Each structure stands twice: as structure tokens, then as C-alpha cells.
Amino acid sequence: MAFxxxxxxxxxxxxxxxxxxxxxxxxxxxxxxxxxxxxRGFEPCLILYPMIEYKKIYSKIAGLSEFNEEYRKLQRNFFRGSSTVELDNAGRLLIPKLMMGYAHLEKDAIVVGMGNKVEIWNPEQYNNHLIEDPDEFSKLAQKYLDE
Incomplete structure (x- = not known):
């Protein structure tokens, strides 16, 4: 498992x-x-998955009934925003142009390890999605981790 x-x-x-x-x-x-x-992430970022991790999500989304309108919308929007990429010999990946635009990526990026996946952010967008107040962060952690 990736970490x-x-x-x-x-x-x-x-x-x-x-x-x-x-x-x-x-x-x-x-x-x-x-x-x-x-x-494409739910926020304006990109999410990078090892193939083994992506297949777990793919199975869940692809397994939804095509006869349910909400499921079709989820499938359509999820799969249209996904693309297979390969690392070259230098360990680089080519980010598709449409995805670069979606995440507002230009020359600089912040790459964030998120457990089983990696997020790729425009630095300004990334800072807008961080919690600045330590008390807010503490309360959020308590809410979800202190159970």
C-alpha cells in the first residue's frame, strides 16, 4: 500500500x-x-493515484447502476476528469493541458502527500484551502478524531 x-x-x-x-x-x-x-479534485487541484489505488475507487464508481440518474452524473463527472499518465525515465509526468487549466497550474506547484494519493496544487490556491487558525484546526481534529 502506498503511503x-x-x-x-x-x-x-x-x-x-x-x-x-x-x-x-x-x-x-x-x-x-x-x-x-x-x-480533477473536488477543490481546484489535481489528485494523483498509483494505479492500484485508483482501481479501488474505479470499481466503486463503475459499479453504480447506469439506470440511476444521480449515479450517471457522478460517473460522467468522475471519469471525464481522469487520465492515465506515465512517469518518464527522469521521474516526470506530463500533466494534460485541460487539467493544468482546471488546477490553475503554471510554473510552480505544491505536491502534498495525502496517504494513498497525492494532491497537486497551485501554491496560491493551496494556501486558500488551508486552516490558518490553530484553534479551528484543533476543534476539527477533536470533532473527527476524538470518537
């Missing part, structure tokens, strides 16, 4: 390639090889 942590400042080159940090690459499961899946 990604920490946040990293990264650069995106003129061709739209992002070099994954060494610690992220080292945590990729061998079974996934160089094949990963990138998808």
Missing part, C-alpha cells in the same frame, strides 16, 4: 511536465510501475 506524506515545492516545465519529489517516487508501489492516474 505519501509531506508537502513539496515543485516546478512545472514549459511542456507541462512535473518531476515528482524523490520521496513520493520512492513510496510508489512497485505493482503500479510507472503508470499513474491523475484526476
Amino acid at each position: 505519501f506524506t509531506s508537502e513539496y515545492e515543485c516546478k512545472i516545465d514549459a511542456k507541462g511536465r512535473l518531476a515528482l519529489p524523490a520521496k513520493i517516487k520512492a513510496s510508489l508501489p512497485e505493482t503500479s510501475g510507472n503508470e499513474l492516474v491523475v484526476r
Whole structure:
């Protein structure tokens, strides 16, 4: 099982390639090889999955009944925002242009390990989605972890 942590400042080159940090690459499961899946996040970021982790989510979404309108909407929006990518020999992945636009990515990115997946953010967008107040963070942690 993949286990990604920490946040990293990264650069995106003129061709739209992002070099994954060494610690992220080292945590990729061998079974996934160089094949990963990138998808649009619910916030304006991209989510990068090792193939083995993506297949778990894929099974749940694909298994929903096509005869239910809400399920079809979920499937349509989930799958349209997903793309298979491969790491090149230098450990870079090419981010599709539409996804770059969705996440407002240009030259700089913040790569955040999120356990079984990795988020890729525009630095300004990322800061807008962080909790600045330590008390708010403490209360949120207590609400969900103190059960």
C-alpha cells in the first residue's frame, strides 16, 4: 500500500511536465510501475493515484447502476476528469493541458502527500484551502478524531 506524506515545492516545465519529489517516487508501489492516474479534485487541484489505488475507487464508481440518474452524473463527472499518465525515465509526468487549466497550474506547484494519493496544487490556491487558525484546526481534529 502506498503511503505519501509531506508537502513539496515543485516546478512545472514549459511542456507541462512535473518531476515528482524523490520521496513520493520512492513510496510508489512497485505493482503500479510507472503508470499513474491523475484526476480533477473536488477543490481546484489535481489528485494523483498509483494505479492500484485508483482501481479501488474505479470499481466503486463503475459499479453504480447506469439506470440511476444521480449515479450517471457522478460517473460522467468522475471519469471525464481522469487520465492515465506515465512517469518518464527522469521521474516526470506530463500533466494534460485541460487539467493544468482546471488546477490553475503554471510554473510552480505544491505536491502534498495525502496517504494513498497525492494532491497537486497551485501554491496560491493551496494556501486558500488551508486552516490558518490553530484553534479551528484543533476543534476539527477533536470533532473527527476524538470518537
